[in-house]
Amino acid sequence: MALALDEVVxxxxxxxxxxxxxxxxxxxxxxxxxxxxxxxxxxxxxxxxGTLERASGGRVEVAGRDIASAxxxxxxxxxxxxxxxxxxxxxxxxxxxAIDNVALGMLYTGMPLRQxxxxxxxxLDRVGLSHxxxxxxxxxxxxxxxxxxxxxxxxxxxxxxxxxxxTGNLDSRSGGEVIALLHELATDGATLVLITHDEKIAGGFPxxxxxxxxxxxxxxxx
Amino acid sequence: MTSATEAPPRPPxxxxxxxxxxxxxxxVGTALQGLRTRRLRASLSALGIAIGIGxxxxxxxxxxxxxxxxxxxxxxxxxxxxxxxxxxxxxxxxEVLPDTAxxxxxxxxxxxxxxxxxxxxxxxxxxxxLVPAAETGGIGVDAAGDNLPEVMGTSMASGHxxxxxxxxxxxxxxGWQAAQVLQINQVGGHLMVYLGNTxxxxxxxMKSAVLDTSLDSTVFISLPVAERMFQTxxxxxxxxxxxxxxxxxxxxxxxxxxxxxxxxxxxxxSRPSDALEAEAAAKGQFTTLLLGLGAVALLVGAIGIAxxxxxxxxxxxxxxxxxxxxxxxxxxISAQFLTExxxxxxxxxxxxxxxxxxxxxxxxxxxHEPFVVPLYALVAAPASGFVIGMIAGLYPAxxxxxxxxxxxxxST
Numbered sequence: 001m002a003l004a005l006d007e008v009v010x011x012x013x014x015x016x017x018x019x020x021x022x023x024x025x026x027x028x029x030x031x032x033x034x035x036x037x038x039x040x041x042x043x044x045x046x047x048x049x050g051t052l053e054r055a056s057g058g059r060v061e062v063a064g065r066d067i068a069s070a071x072x073x074x075x076x077x078x079x080x081x082x083x084x085x086x087x088x089x090x091x092x093x094x095x096x097x098a099i100d101n102v103a104l105g106m107l108y109t110g111m112p113l114r115q116x117x118x119x120x121x122x123x124l125d126r127v128g129l130s131h132x133x134x135x136x137x138x139x140x141x142x143x144x145x146x147x148x149x150x151x152x153x154x155x156x157x158x159x160x161x162x163x164x165x166x167t168g169n170l171d172s173r174s175g176g177e178v179i180a181l182l183h184e185l186a187t188d189g190a191t192l193v194l195i196t197h198d199e200k201i202a203g204g205f206p207x208x209x210x211x212x213x214x215x216x217x218x219x220x221x222x
Numbered sequence: 223m224t225s226a227t228e229a230p231p232r233p234p235x236x237x238x239x240x241x242x243x244x245x246x247x248x249x250v251g252t253a254l255q256g257l258r259t260r261r262l263r264a265s266l267s268a269l270g271i272a273i274g275i276g277x278x279x280x281x282x283x284x285x286x287x288x289x290x291x292x293x294x295x296x297x298x299x300x301x302x303x304x305x306x307x308x309x310x311x312x313x314x315x316x317e318v319l320p321d322t323a324x325x326x327x328x329x330x331x332x333x334x335x336x337x338x339x340x341x342x343x344x345x346x347x348x349x350x351x352l353v354p355a356a357e358t359g360g361i362g363v364d365a366a367g368d369n370l371p372e373v374m375g376t377s378m379a380s381g382h383x384x385x386x387x388x389x390x391x392x393x394x395x396x397g398w399q400a401a402q403v404l405q406i407n408q409v410g411g412h413l414m415v416y417l418g419n420t421x422x423x424x425x426x427x428m429k430s431a432v433l434d435t436s437l438d439s440t441v442f443i444s445l446p447v448a449e450r451m452f453q454t455x456x457x458x459x460x461x462x463x464x465x466x467x468x469x470x471x472x473x474x475x476x477x478x479x480x481x482x483x484x485x486x487x488x489x490x491x492s493r494p495s496d497a498l499e500a501e502a503a504a505k506g507q508f509t510t511l512l513l514g515l516g517a518v519a520l521l522v523g524a525i526g527i528a529x530x531x532x533x534x535x536x537x538x539x540x541x542x543x544x545x546x547x548x549x550x551x552x553x554x555i556s557a558q559f560l561t562e563x564x565x566x567x568x569x570x571x572x573x574x575x576x577x578x579x580x581x582x583x584x585x586x587x588x589x590h591e592p593f594v595v596p597l598y599a600l601v602a603a604p605a606s607g608f609v610i611g612m613i614a615g616l617y618p619a620x621x622x623x624x625x626x627x628x629x630x631x632x633s634t
Contacts, residue, residue: 052547052627065239073551076242080549087631091544095259108549110243113251 001064002028002160002191003049008058010044010214018044020214021058028159031183031192033202036211042195043164045211049193050083050162051075063159080108084153084190086163086182090145092137098148099124099133105152123155124148127181143174147181154185161186163194167201179204242549244557253561257569260534264566267530270523271570271610272577275603277516279578283595284585291591293499295432299375301495302334302470303433306461306481309490317488321456323481324367330480332466332473337373338458339437340365342448345418347394347441349404353416359403362440363417364459365448373462374431381409381426388444392451394422398430399438417441418452433494434462520606523570524614531563531618535625542622543630556623563615564608571607575599
């Protein structure tokens with residue numbers, strides 16, 4: 001199981017409950033779109049799946065491991081090796097070229113720079129940006145930037161790719177390209193969990209999870 | 223579990239989780255990248271450290287140069303000069319050296335040459351008889367042998383020293399300081415000084431005798447003239463001895479008994495270069511005040527770096543969040559900011575070393591002194607910068623590490 005959540009609760013100081021008992025199992029290689037209104041807990045669930053935050057209650061398994069008992073160092077290792085993030089705001093380093101941005105994605109695996117660059121080059125080829133390797137983010141279009149970010153997320157061949165509104169800052173055409181790319185890349189076996197507002201994008205996923213008020217209220221497959 | 227798509231085989235999942243790692247080389251590269259992308263800001267904040275360390279290096283360098291200069295002067299004059307003076311009796315009366323002292327010393331195997339001076343206590347020297355008698359200008363009168371400049375390792379600034387003519391006629395030679403006080407810059411014509419109710423022709427001005435600067439404020443006349451005119455006794459008030467360079471200690475041990483075989487205890491022997499070397503060592507001590515100023519500049523520089531790092535952490539929240547998402551631990555984040563801060567200050571230290579060395583070079587050039595920067599400064603300047611940077615970076619680094627990754631990611 002790539003991801004398993006069992007009665008997961010997340011409360012913030014002041015008594016705000018972002019998640020109130022979410023249970024969800026996502027097998028290896030599954031592709032899941034998470035939809036729901038703002039404030040329904042989608043992003044919180046994603047950060048808990050990505051081990052950026054710990055749950056206040058319940059059981060979370062990531063890549064087959066119970067993370068409650070894992071140390072912060074181990075969780076960081078899990079993120080470094082097994083989890084790739086794609087964000088709405090790209091989060092590319094402005095001062096770095098495309099290839100160095102992708103190489104940065106593997107920095108905390110401890111791999112030497114030369115090897116990271118080699119893998120990054122291949123990853124940029126896979127997202128169709130071999131001609132943009134030495135470009136800085138400012139010289140790239142929005143769609144291209146997000147493709148660099150996707151290359152950064154998948155270069156280390158993570159078990160899980162988590163994407164939070166990756167098309168939110170893009171026009172519909174480049175958004176469509178990005179989603180197509182994510183589908184395609186996930187076909188090499190990675191598990192993909194994607195948050196979106198866009199019904200059309202969600203419709204393209206084999207599994208759709210609907211959230212409202214911190215709970216999973218729908219889970220359908222086609 | 224079955225996957226919906228045909229997946230290529232992926233490596234089996236390891237049983238334990240690989241820890242996140244950031245090798246030192248990558249850490250340094252990351253910190254350098256951080257500095258490179260904010261060049262202007264980095265160099266401005268390193269400037270404070272550079273000025274502080276530069277001031278300190280300059281203080282140390284200037285002291286060392288002055289010291290090296292004095293030492294080389296002493297070396298040039300020779301460390302084999304010994305002085306023989308009469309001591310004092312138990313009752314506090316001055317002993318008297320016998321008139322045979324100089325020839326006896328001259329005959330010693332370990333002695334190269336010797337020159338004596340004889341105090342002429344009853345005479346003072348003035349520019350004209352109109353000067354009130356009390357205004358001696360602190361100038362003494364000594365009778366001296368004709369080889370005094372040679373033994374002292376000095377030479378004439380103008381004219382010549384006493385010679386055989388001086389034994390017959392009233393001729394005088396001025397010490398460097400005495401010439402200044404009497405306002406005589408060079409000899410020539412019939413330049414005279416009024417010495418003990420007689421006019422003496424000034425035949426020479428001696429350069430400073432560094433090994434015994436008391437000679438500088440003295441006017442010299444020949445012993446026969448002194449004996450004749452001022453009833454000076456031929457008992458040396460001080461004998462300057464050049465010993466064999468390889469046997470200075472041996473000569474020094476024998477000098478007292480040779481000078482006065484009947485009363486060796488009444489003879490004092492000393493080595494002026496010893497005192498001068500001590501003085502040189504004192505000159506090498508840097509001025510506390512200037513070092514204090516350098517320390518203040520360093521403190522200001524450190525605060526500047528801390529300040530700029532705090533701003534940097536705030537601006538780079540997005541980057542910090544991203545790095546956490548990419549697998550950085552809190553410790554990796556704080557190490558990154560600490561390294562940046564330390565390297566920034568270390569670079570400031572290197573720049574400061576260059577600044578301080580440059581200032582020392584200018585000082586040494588204008589003073590015609592040797593250029594010396596102590597070797598330890600080469601290590602101490604960047605190292606102290608590094609340590610200061612570490613300390614200045616502690617708070618910003620801790621602040622960066624404490625940032626919640628989700629919050630940091632949301633901010634951009």
